[in-house]
Amino acid sequence: MSVFAGRFDGRVAVVTGGASGLGRETARRIAAEGGAAVLWDIDPDWLEEARKDVGAAHAIAFDVRDNAAVSSAAAETVARFGRIDILVNSAGITGATAPVQDFPVDSWLQVFAVNTHGLFYCCRAVIPQMIAQGYGRIVNVASVAGKEGNPNACAYSASKAAVIGFTKSLGKELATSGVIANAVTPATFESPILQQLPQSQVDYMRSKIPMGRLGDVRETAAMVCFMASEECSFTTAATFDTSGGRTTF
Template sequence: MSAYEGRFAGRAAVVTGGASGLGKAAAARIVAEGGRVVLWDLNADTLKAAATEVGAVTTVALDVADPEAVASAAEISNAALGGRIDILVASAGVTGATAPVQEFPIDSWKRVVDINLNGVFYCCRAVVPFMLANGYGRIVNVASVAGKEGNPNASAYSASKAGVIGFTKSLGKELAGKGVIANSLTPATFESPILEQLPQSQVDYMRSKIPMGRLGEVEESAAMVCFMASEECSFTTASTFDTSGGRTTY
């Protein structure tokens, strides 16, 4: 049982990247704390299994890099959640290639930016009108410590996550005073299926940069996400929350 039982009672959430990792963990906690959740993810098979495990209202299999699919998913989700979307957790993302800039594959660059940055924009663009209509919303855009510091041989990922931070600052300022709060999360590397996309040398490098000497646990970032997504987060907006084990300096 969650220590925050009932924190999300009456609230409805959309979680992207909800089939695994941070998205799944955050969704599970929102449901455990009384909320209703719709999961979005590209992988239809793992999405179905995650929905059963989490207790989601429904799921939508889509590519967040497709703006028309995102707009349709928002309509479907709003209807499934009874005419409201109170929370958006945008955690869908990919790492892309591991290579120096001069060798970085152009198709990988475009795909990373399309999912990690454009996808966040599409999701916020589609969901914000529902939040404004109800005068309430919490948006959590998952960025990364890489967006603050940059990781070598991960230029697309670092650039896309820096873009998420800047985009969220702009969005939060636009929505300030309208009942809708938007912040980004900047975690250091944590144990997650996304690490399977990286060579071990890259994972070891990222671990070496964390003063606490270990990777994060997904539950640690999920706890922060749920604070950011709750009514308790009522004054901080257009900002970043850090779960980096001491790595970030600002």
């Protein structure tokens, strides 16, 4: 049982990318702390397995790159639960690993479609309802790559930098509405997303972490859950690092 049992009582939390990795672990913790976790993800098989595993209240399979599908999922969630209090944008992909001159254009477009455009669509769909109820918490999952840039990962680095800039703009827009928006910038942690990368890239990212290890997904999930809670009430348009000492600003 979580030491924060009851922290999310009565709250409805949408978690994108909820079938695996950070999204799944965050949903697990929100459910354990009393919240109704609603998983949004593209893979229906993984999604249903994840829903059962974490004790989520509901799951909707769709592609965040599809704005109409995002709007439909938001409407379905509100119709079922009456509200959305929390949005955790965790859906993301790494894209190709290559220098800029060799980087595939289709991979560049796909990374931005998921990591940046999809995140924008999700925020855009839930914000009106949050403003209307006078309460909301939005957590956008960025990356230290968005602050420092990783070589041979131009699309991922640039898309996550865009997430940081977007979150700073959004947080300022919503500052007097009761809706808080922040970004988390993890260093590399053990996650299925690493399977999209060559081992040399993973080794490089580990070498940049002063603690000398990859993170544990539970460490970042704990930070996300603070950001998603009522306790996070005077910080908005900000970034929270979970980087093992890598980031210095």
